Amino acid sequence: MDYKFIVFNAARDNNLPQLKATLCNKSASEVGSLISAKVNGATPLVISCRNGHYDIVEYLLTKCRANVEQVGSVSFDGEPIEDAPPLWCAAATGHLGIVKMLVRRGANVNSTTRTNSTPLRAACFDGHYEIVKYLVHHGADFEVANRHGHTCLMIACYKGHFRIAQYLLSLNADVNRCSVKGNTALHDCAESGSLRILQLLLKHGATMDVDYYGMTPLLAASVTGHMPIVEHLITLPCVSRESRIHALELLGATYVDRKRDLAAALTLWRRALEERAVEPPLLKKVQEAVPAYEMVREVTTVEELEEMVLDPDEMRMQALVIRQRILGPTHPDTSYYIRYRGASYADAGRFDRCIELWSYALTMQQKILQPLSPMTQSSLLSFAELFSFMLVEAGRPLPRGRVVPPIEADGMLTIFYKAVKEVERGQAFTLEQQKDQHQPQKQLPTADKSPSCSASSSSSSSSTSSTTLLSAHQHDCNRDPNALSCTMISAIHIGCLLSSLLDTETLTPEMRQQVMRALYRLNRLKVRVRFDRTALHYACYREGTLAGRYPSCQFPSVTLAKALLEVGADPNAIDDAGNTPLHLATMQPYVEPLSHILLEGGAHLDTKNHAGETFESLLAPTPMHKVIDPMKYTTLACLAARTIKKHDIRYEDTVPATLFEFIELH
Numbered sequence: 205m206d207y208k209f210i211v212f213n214a215a216r217d218n219n220l221p222q223l224k225a226t227l228c229n230k231s232a233s234e235v236g237s238l239i240s241a242k243v244n245g246a247t248p249l250v251i252s253c254r255n256g257h258y259d260i261v262e263y264l265l266t267k268c269r270a271n272v273e274q275v276g277s278v279s280f281d282g283e284p285i286e287d288a289p290p291l292w293c294a295a296a297t298g299h300l301g302i303v304k305m306l307v308r309r310g311a312n313v314n315s316t317t318r319t320n321s322t323p324l325r326a327a328c329f330d331g332h333y334e335i336v337k338y339l340v341h342h343g344a345d346f347e348v349a350n351r352h353g354h355t356c357l358m359i360a361c362y363k364g365h366f367r368i369a370q371y372l373l374s375l376n377a378d379v380n381r382c383s384v385k386g387n388t389a390l391h392d393c394a395e396s397g398s399l400r401i402l403q404l405l406l407k408h409g410a411t412m413d414v415d416y417y418g419m420t421p422l423l424a425a426s427v428t429g430h431m432p433i434v435e436h437l438i439t440l441p442c443v444s445r446e447s448r449i450h451a452l453e454l455l456g457a458t459y460v461d462r463k464r465d466l467a468a469a470l471t472l473w474r475r476a477l478e479e480r481a482v483e484p485p486l487l488k489k490v491q492e493a494v495p496a497y498e499m500v501r502e503v504t505t506v507e508e509l510e511e512m513v514l515d516p517d518e519m520r521m522q523a524l525v526i527r528q529r530i531l532g533p534t535h536p537d538t539s540y541y542i543r544y545r546g547a548s549y550a551d552a553g554r555f556d557r558c559i560e561l562w563s564y565a566l567t568m569q570q571k572i573l574q575p576l577s578p579m580t581q582s583s584l585l586s587f588a589e590l591f592s593f594m595l596v597e598a599g600r601p602l603p604r605g606r607v608v609p610p611i612e613a614d615g616m617l618t619i620f621y622k623a624v625k626e627v628e629r630g631q632a633f634t635l636e637q638q639k640d641q642h643q644p645q646k647q648l649p650t651a652d653k654s655p656s657c658s659a660s661s662s663s664s665s666s667s668t669s670s671t672t673l674l675s676a677h678q679h680d681c682n683r684d685p686n687a688l689s690c691t692m693i694s695a696i697h698i699g700c701l702l703s704s705l706l707d708t709e710t711l712t713p714e715m716r717q718q719v720m721r722a723l724y725r726l727n728r729l730k731v732r733v734r735f736d737r738t739a740l741h742y743a744c745y746r747e748g749t750l751a752g753r754y755p756s757c758q759f760p761s762v763t764l765a766k767a768l769l770e771v772g773a774d775p776n777a778i779d780d781a782g783n784t785p786l787h788l789a790t791m792q793p794y795v796e797p798l799s800h801i802l803l804e805g806g807a808h809l810d811t812k813n814h815a816g817e818t819f820e821s822l823l824a825p826t827p828m829h830k831v832i833d834p835m836k837y838t839t840l841a842c843l844a845a846r847t848i849k850k851h852d853i854r855y856e857d858t859v860p861a862t863l864f865e866f867i868e869l870h
Contacts, residue, residue: 215248245277353383386415496564553606782813
């Protein structure tokens, strides 16, 4: 009987009698071992603190002498929290009695999770005011920030907990402290929309600083659509005229895209135009017309604005133009709303407009952002899903008499080239990072911080945000070792879709040649993905599917495997378990056509993986001869290599070194 699970389940389910009965006859060492054992990453004490089981916690601490500092993994709202101390769990869930018990038993009030979150920050997150006061009274440091640089005051402001924010400010919490990406408590408050807390922060000396995206709290409120915050901030004497205008224009764009209130947007844009017309007039900077925006230019007069009322689609393009001018191309919202508008067009059956806008956003991202940016990865994956949907659903009726159009292969090829380009950029970037690890650390550039609320600090410029955002994204890429793999997988998916068209009339001979050339570029990079697998491995493996809702983008893909072999993919490459693509093919549907393609492409039939398994053993109980003709694919070279390995013959001094790897495969 596994007592570890019995003890854990009793603690989790608040079953004190069962817990006592299980532990009563155990020795002290056995009890210590059971209560320190983890199930799903959590100890009995951690899970009972998380669930608020006071009597269980008391018994574990007093009778079982549980370690009050032993951390564990717990889940909050579906998000795993790693290395959470018991006190953090109790504070996060609002169990004041357990918090007091743990502190009395010597729990460290400043202990942290893996992400450097303290029990005090956990209590601030969900608004547990009494726990906040108790922890501070017992020595909790309210200035300890998590790994992102977010303090207790910042999270209280973001979550809208007025009493906690007021209490922390009464203790002289640093009101203008910045996070890793430069935002302050005033930014967090402006984004969440609490006017009352915003006024409190300003009363305590909060200043209108600029974060690493070039955003002030005023612009942050405009982006998130909190009109009361915007209306209050634009009345401050330290806010410049240009900043007021930008805030109204950006808020109008938000009302178009986020709130779908075109009338309110028109009112806000009218106010901005009237403000611009005041002497001396403040003219808009002329922006280059963008084809993806249907060459729409910003209106410059109230009369032009009135004419636009009859064309909602032009208003939507106007919102994109305004947002790009004010936020700049580096801000996440710029590309997000371009993609959002493209998705809206797709929902209405206008897939051409969707692809045009998404392609423009992807081009912008690759031009401005660091390689392997999460935003670029997201764009590539969205294209894979869109193309998959269009291939499967072509001809399906849509609302308003539209139908899903057939896919345009040249448009898909353009995106595939962009995906391959991103893999190339990512590979070069990753190699550069590896070199930098052996050199002294360079200080990243940071956004200039004005000491007080001023016209210079409250205006946004894309030049400021470009430098600082690239720094922020360099941090992101450094922290994500799987970024190159994820980008490669998206590229493989789009390549899979294109390969499905290779033997159809959809592609002209010239376009087929271009597809093969792009696949060659991707294959020659030799980028490995999860489990150290090549693109050919992925083509032969069902679990590689990302866009699983659409059959056209599911693996294994016979057409992709065939195309990759044609452009030089190695059929005998091994992953971290020693599997070749042929090994993986045995675990999938289409094993017969896949195995024939791989064997014709040069795969060795008798190669063993690290577990000693071969194609034949993995096929069992299916006889191999029912899938392929083993005599056809068994060579004298393979037989010789197997003989050498079987009899453990020392071959290093008699066989050319170029054959060593071939022999070891057998």
